């Protein structure tokens with residue numbers, strides 16, 4: 001049974017568990033910023049599968065790397081390595097070495113949540129018995145597995161699954177005094193996003209990450225940065241922490257790393273990574289050849305295009321277009337991870353639905369904010385087309401009482 005033959009109105013026939021709600025459309029094909037649904041309707045994809053497809057849909061360079069690897073070798077166990085895993089690890093380590101000034105080592109995962117699981121286990125082993133607490137921010141998002149959910153600062157998401165694993169603490173986002181007050185001798189690490197993505201595209205205030213770095217240095221805790229949404233050039237730097245001039249101990253990655261091939265990683269500076277011994281952690285698919293071939297090609301292609309510069313230039317252009325729309329109060333974020341704050345009274349989910357009907361994909365990240373994260377390869381003409389759709393829909397919606 002193909003996924004798009006079920007009746008979206010009658011979820012009883014849906015083959016998927018009901019965790020995502022009824023899917024709006026079924027997309028079967030993409031090219032660059034464009035996708036087409038099963039009815040042949042074209043959309044501009046200004047969400048990129050939630051900041052995943054940063055080099056565009058069906059990118060020919062990445063497709064070629066995946067196809068070549070598919071007919072060469074997909075997978076071997078972790079009793080061995082493979083040239084693709086080694087090459088991808090070296091390339092990601094090089095990027096993080098350049099960004100942080102520290103040499104490190106990585107563990108490949110299959111998703112963002114698993115990257116954070118690895119970081120949390122590393123922090124616990126690093127801290128030792130009695131020093132296992134991980135502090136994160138309210139409004140944060142770190143994943144859906146039990147430990148990454150416990151780190152996620154959204155109590156409503158914990159409630160149905162209580163009890164949560166022990167050893168997690170949350171503090172108000174952006175408040176350095178609250179962070180300082182929460183860090184005692186039981187704290188092994190602070191886990192933080194440079195921009196809260198799922199939390200509404202809310203950037204860390206100036207000085208916040210530096211303050212956390214100083215605090216971690218004072219008490220000997222690890223500074224762990226969740227770059228799952230912000231990493232790989234999305235914000236106009238290779239990694240979001242670079243905007244703040246800090247050097248983290250641990251960095252978690254996924255989303256754009258494979259341009260849609262499921263792959264993530266946990267990076268730690270070498271002295272921290274060294275607390276892991278053989279057997280402490282693992283995953284069948286860690287470093288699998290097909291996914292690492294994609295990641296390797298992503299890094300090469302992003303370097304060739306100077307992806308951070310693309311995100312900066314196109315992000316600035318799109319921000320200016322959005323700011324010119326009267327119903328948009330302000331635009332937050334960096335590069336091409338943008339949140340458009342709508343005027344009070346305008347309901348973002350309503351606007352999202354109207355935009356989808358007009359052929360523009362974005363998302364209502366909360367009740368009053370639209371999130372835009374188009375491919376970094378988006379053209380000027382596509383930016384203009386998207387902004388005019390947003391302007392038209394907002395003019396319509398704002399004319400109708402909510």
Ligand SMILES: *Cc1c(COP(=O)(O)O)cnc(C)c1O
Pocket residue numbers: 110111112113114141142143144193197198226227228229254255
């Ligand atoms: C998406 C996301 C995750 C979770 O990644 P999955 O691949 O869905 O497990 C974790 N942290 C941040 C910041 C994210 O945006």
